[in-house]
Amino acid sequence: MRSKTTVRNLVNKIADQEGLFSHDTEEMDLKPLIRKWRGTFMKDEIKNYALNHLYVTDPTMNKKDLQRNLKILNDNIDVMGTTDGFQKIEKQIGLDDKILQKSSTVSALKPMKDLDPFLEKKETYEQKKQKLDEERDRQLAQVEDLMKKRREKMTKLRQKQELQKLEQEEEEEKTNHEQKVKELEEKIQNIEAERKRKIEEMNANTKKIEKPHFRKIQKNYTDKVLMPNLEQKKKKLAMIRDMHKPIDMDEIFEHKKKMDEIAEKHRKEFEMNRPKDDFTYKKYETNWLKNVKEYEYQNKEETEKKEGDKKELYEKMRSYGDMVKEMHWPTVSKKKQLEMQLLKQSLNHPIKNRLNGSTLSSNAGNRRSTENLLSHGGFQSDREDEHSNTVKRRKIIWKENPMVPKPKPKKTAQVVDWLLERRKARDEQDRDGPTYKKDIVNDWKKDIEKANLNQKEKYEQLEEEARRKEEMAVLGQGGAMDDNDKLLIFESIKAKLSLMEEFNS
Structure with a gap:
């Protein structure tokens, strides 16, 4: 094996x-x-x-x-x-x-x-x-x-x-044949479906007729009459629901805060856009305005003329000075020049008194030194000139130049304590009492009924009264609430309710 x-x-x-x-x-x-x-x-x-x-x-x-x-x-x-x-x-x-x-x-x-x-x-x-x-x-x-x-x-x-x-070749040939047969069947089905669609479309076009006239009238009535009335009723019911909601003081203050922010925003926008607006006076031009413009024009011409005269005078003075300098040039004094040199030296090296150690006057020393140099051709001793009189220093006063503009006076800063002022104002208001307490018991409803007003005027009067009461209630004590403020808010709410009743009636 x-x-x-x-x-x-x-x-x-x-x-x-x-x-x-x-x-x-x-x-x-x-x-x-x-x-x-x-x-x-x-x-x-x-x-x-x-x-x-x-x-x-x-x-x-x-x-x-x-x-x-x-x-x-x-x-x-x-x-x-x-x-x-x-x-x-x-x-x-x-x-x-x-x-x-x-x-x-x-x-x-x-x-x-x-x-x-x-x-x-x-x-x-x-x-x-x-x-x-x-x-x-x-x-x-x-x-x-x-x-x-x-x-x-x-x-x-x-x-x-x-x-x-x-066997594989035979299977592939069979598969290709089946695929071709399937494609032909799909093509035939698509042609049949397209033919049916065209037939249905043709039938629909032939059977298509216009809607009846009463259908159009009914649709127009629904769109133009029923739907607007329904929308108005919905708005009215929503308004009634809002009016019957319980009053929330936080919402009122929040609304006031928002309105204040909106007003402040509009005010700032107005202030920012104000310089950009081109205001034309041609529409409102009158004789008085023409006289004002003519007066301003004359003042402007006079001012320009004065400034021109000043400039011309200044040029004349400058040209005259240049001419004098050219014709009569100033001479240099040797005495003054030497005195100036000695003065500079004495400033750099001051001389002390031998007796009491004090510094001698620079002008006196310079004057003595200059006189000695000019008269005797030399310097005298300090001992001989100890008790000489001192020369006072002259103060040069320059004339004020009228052409130079004067400096503006400086502004002094004023410190203002805003909180202290607000406290004082509040104390005075607490001491004097609010100004609207006398009008609390005013029966505004009777006053409106006594006046002979139509429906629109009553509506405007009630709205104005409600707004005024609400503003007095919120702004009366600077935001602090008391019984009188609450009473005013209640009066404003009553005014709004009466306004809704008038509107519903």
């Missing part, structure tokens, strides 16, 4: 290496392949026989000697098929010496008779060769049988693949 498996594996290996079944040829010559396999198999058998024979003759052979002998066998593997070649290898590995000592070696290896068949029976080379030939023939027959089965298997596989390919 083992040899059969070995032969099958060897056949598969050789077939894969040679590519026997890679093409479609069913018949091929196996003799070269069998010859090649036979030589390889015989060489392996000879090498195994030689190694076994060496091991039987010398079981004490070490690993190094075994590797050396194996290398010799591999190098001479090509000449093992001949008798001379085998004898040559036996001489190289010393097989003759081992055969001479056969009797002692076999007796020493008796316990190992189960390990190898060479220990029980010595076979000659001819017997081994005959046995190998028989085994080789048997294996060659197996190889031929396996190769034949392999060819048959490949033939069946190729036929099966061709059959599958034909």
Whole structure:
């Protein structure tokens, strides 16, 4: 069983290496392949026989000697098929010496008779060769049988693949045919649906008639009469519901706050847009306005004339001064020049009095020094001039230039305590009492009924009275609520209710 498996594996290996079944040829010559396999198999058998024979003759052979002998066998593997070649290898590995000592070696290896068949029976080379030939023939027959089965298997596989390919092509052709049939059916259905739609549209156009006249009248009456009346009733009911809601003081104050914010916003917008508005006086131009414009024009001309005269006078003065400077150029006084130099030096180095250590007057020292230099050509001692009088410093007063504009007076900041003023005003108001308390008991409803007014005038009067009461209630105490303020708010609410009653009636 083992040899059969070995032969099958060897056949598969050789077939894969040679590519026997890679093409479609069913018949091929196996003799070269069998010859090649036979030589390889015989060489392996000879090498195994030689190694076994060496091991039987010398079981004490070490690993190094075994590797050396194996290398010799591999190098001479090509000449093992001949008798001379085998004898040559036996001489190289010393097989003759081992055969001479056969009797002692076999007796020493008796316990190992189960390990190898060479220990029980010595076979000659001819017997081994005959046995190998028989085994080789048997294996060659197996190889031929396996190769034949392999060819048959490949033939069946190729036929099966061709059959599958034909079936696949047939299936694809069938699928394409069904797809074309389906597309044709869909196209026919679309054409039929389009034809039906056109027929229905034609029937609808032929049967179409105008609506009856009474339907139009009914629709116009509903849109123009019933719906507006219904909307008015809804608004009226919503207003009544709002009027019958409980009064919330927070909502009233919140509404007041919003109105104040809106008024402040409009005031700021008006102030911002006010300079941008171009106001024309041509519409309202009168004789008085013409006189005012003429007076302003005359004043403007007089002012411009005065300014022109001033400029002309200034130019004359400047030109006269330039002419005088050119004709009479001022001379430089050596005395004054020397005095100025000494004055500058004395300012840089002041002289102290030797007696009391006080600084002498700069003008006095300069004057003495100048007089001494001019009269005697030298300086006198300080001791001689200690008790001389000091010269007072002159103060130069310049004339005011009328052409230079005078500086504007500085504005002094006035600090105003706004909270303190508000407290004082509130204390005075608490002391004097509110101004509207006398009008609380005023029966405004009777006054309106006594007056001969029509419905519209009564409506306007009631609305004005309600607004006035509400403003007096909120602004009476600067936001603080008391009984009188609440009474005024109640009066304003009564005025609104009466206004709603008048409107409903």
